[in-house]
Amino acid sequence: MSLIFYGMLAYLLFHPLCHLPGTWTTVVVILATLVGGIGLSRIYLGVHYPSDIIAGFLASGIWLLAVIGTTEVSR
Numbered sequence: 001m002s003l004i005f006y007g008m009l010a011y012l013l014f015h016p017l018c019h020l021p022g023t024w025t026t027v028v029v030i031l032a033t034l035v036g037g038i039g040l041s042r043i044y045l046g047v048h049y050p051s052d053i054i055a056g057f058l059a060s061g062i063w064l065l066a067v068i069g070t071t072e073v074s075r
Contacts, residue, residue, distance in 0.1 A: 002038045003060040004067075006031040011068055 010031050014024060039053045048056075 001060065002035050003057055004064050006035050007061075007064045008067065011071075 010027055013027055035057075039057065042048045042053055043050055
C-alpha cells in the first residue's frame, strides 16, 4: 500500500513540479527511500518475510502502473 500511495503522490506532484530543475528527482528519491524504509521495517520487525515484501512491491507496482496508464489515457 505504501508503494501505491507514495507512487501516486509522486505522479500527482509531477505535473506542478516538472518545470523546476532537480525537484522531480528529489521528490522521487525521498518517496522511494520512504517506501523502501517501510518495506525494510516490516522485515526487521519480523512481521513479513522478504519474499512477502518483494511480492507486495511487484503487485502494487503493477497496480500503480495500471492506474497511471488509465489516468493518462483518459486525459
